[in-house]
Amino acid sequence: MSGTNKRRITSKELAKLAGVSSATISRAFSPDSRIGRATRDRILAVAREYGYQPNAIARSLNNQRSRLVALVVNAIGNPCEAEEQQLLVHRLQARQLLPIILCCADHSDRLQLMRLASTYQVDHVVIFSDMVSMQDAVDIFHTTKPIIVSFEPLENENVSSIRIDGSAAADAIIDKIVRDGKKRFAYLSGTNSSWIDKLRRSWFAEALAKRGLAFEAQAFGDYSYDSGFKEAVLLLHRDKVDAIISGNDVMAIGARDAARRVLGRNTPGDIAIIGQDGIAMAAWDCNDLTTLSLDHVAFIDAVVELIERHDAGIEGPHSITLTCTPRWGSTA
Amino acid sequence: MSGTNKRRITSKELAKLAGVSSATISRAFSPDSRIGRATRDRILAVAREYGYQPNAIARSLNNQRSRLVALVVNAIGNPCEAEEQQLLVHRLQARQLLPIILCCADHSDRLQLMRLASTYQVDHVVIFSDMVSMQDAVDIFHTTKPIIVSFEPLENENVSSIRIDGSAAADAIIDKIVRDGKKRFAYLSGTNSSWIDKLRRSWFAEALAKRGLAFEAQAFGDYSYDSGFKEAVLLLHRDKVDAIISGNDVMAIGARDAARRVLGRNTPGDIAIIGQDGIAMAAWDCNDLTTLSLDHVAFIDAVVELIERHDAGIEGPHSITLTCTPRWGSTA
């Protein structure tokens, strides 16, 4: 019984064992279907005895519903996304949905991967990555009717999206930095020019413009600690800035380390460093980062809400807007 | 054509469009099957035109191979595992295998989740979590013949495992700490008593025993930064230890912060702090942790190797052993 690798038993075989038809087996496993109380109990007992469980692949084929959800992410290790991924996976599993992770550095590989996932007839698609074009996604997943998307809105009946508004929080942060006397601002991008990167940058750019200021320097990293470290050295040394707005928290930590270690500058006195995301690590004692943070729970609540509407078959593209708040630390 | 949500076209419909039978369609998509060169080209052209792709669910049902792989993990955000998860996901995808993530805090929920995944006829199972009993795993996945397992070896024809040996590295690390004059050692566990936690602890315990020493204190965290911080305060204040061996790197960072911030102690002078895992963050300038590290690439190579043997149908339980090495930082 335990550990032996017999072939899995099928519904037809179980039917013979229980002295019923395979249709009745199926009914015993469907919560609300016409079946006698006694019959169901007997079948479930026999099923337990022989370790029977309905084959989800066969069921999916018949149902036209796979209960699989594709999650397209930039990276699994990346803390910025990991916390949200973790939450979402839990929420999905509570709804008996299984997440398939699609994660790819290269662009054409990513499209290939999305096509592969689409052949598995996934019921929903959640796109965390800012590297994928929504139009590509729509083209590939045009059968799973609406697709759930973070960030990038697209005028398409099949796309629901979550919009993020960080302008008020950025304004509050810039306000404090300016009052502290900082004058030369730099923006440290996470990618060359993704949709979300431009959006985040614009919040701060507008806050600066309102005060007659602008970014005096611009650097491009790749969202990693190392790139934050390296670019910060350049910004501080070459451009002599005294405030760095980073595209995410991890690069901000790298920048802080660079300022402290390589150039002997301290925050917030010599230089202000601002993160974005509000990951747990930002609040660690050794970091204590000032950051524009998004409520991860609210974000995932929104994703789940969109998935539920999709599941319920409510028509039309949906959109939910979330606003960010500042987290005040000792780096600004 | 783009973004419209027509129903996906089936092989039978495409057959009609291309003027062949559905069997021929199938053959056009199977790399080595007897089909005329010209016919295949024509079919592929028509398929591209109508956006046809074979339905993987139906294929899985027929094939008895789903090309799905279940990954059982403790947490997605957890950096200790995330780097390996990331690597593995890439390697799987290169082999056209799709990873399903199973991630659960609660024990009975986890079993439930594994049962759910098993109904999807996953081809392989990789268990990263030290919280799941191998016997449970074997019972649940007894149809997917061998299952791939990290860490815990189990005498079972269906289980292949990867063994980790950190004894030599632990010995080298203890050697240095003892020479530095440290005398009172504490072990900071990540879980109450998981298999891997006991194993890791034993490497250091033996190294101490060899020198006539032993752990004088023991604390239990949960692999998180916060628990490392909290438990370290107790260990340093109550037990007056001067060396802490942590079950992973993240808790070690928490312990270091606690020592520095709450009690004003510095490493490695006042106290030695040792991590385990060798995650990228350990090498960040702000951390520079001394840690017993495992080569993640080699680890994932081993996992993939086991999966390939499984795929190739090579019988028998397999096992691969990896050895750890020390990473020297400024915390010991």
Next chain:
DNA sequence: ATCATGTGTGCACACGATTACACAGATGCA
């Protein structure tokens, strides 16, 4: 011309479940 061989295609069934439909028996009501 005959036969062996090889190539390309269609037919029909299998994979393991769900479900519309039909039907037998029980129940209720007049």
Next chain:
DNA sequence: TGCATCTGTGTAATCGTGTGCACACATGAT
């Protein structure tokens, strides 16, 4: 009793592919 209604079960079709078998045709050797 006669008829309508409801309950529980079986039959058979269906979901979309893959593949063994049969067969038609082309090729080549004798």
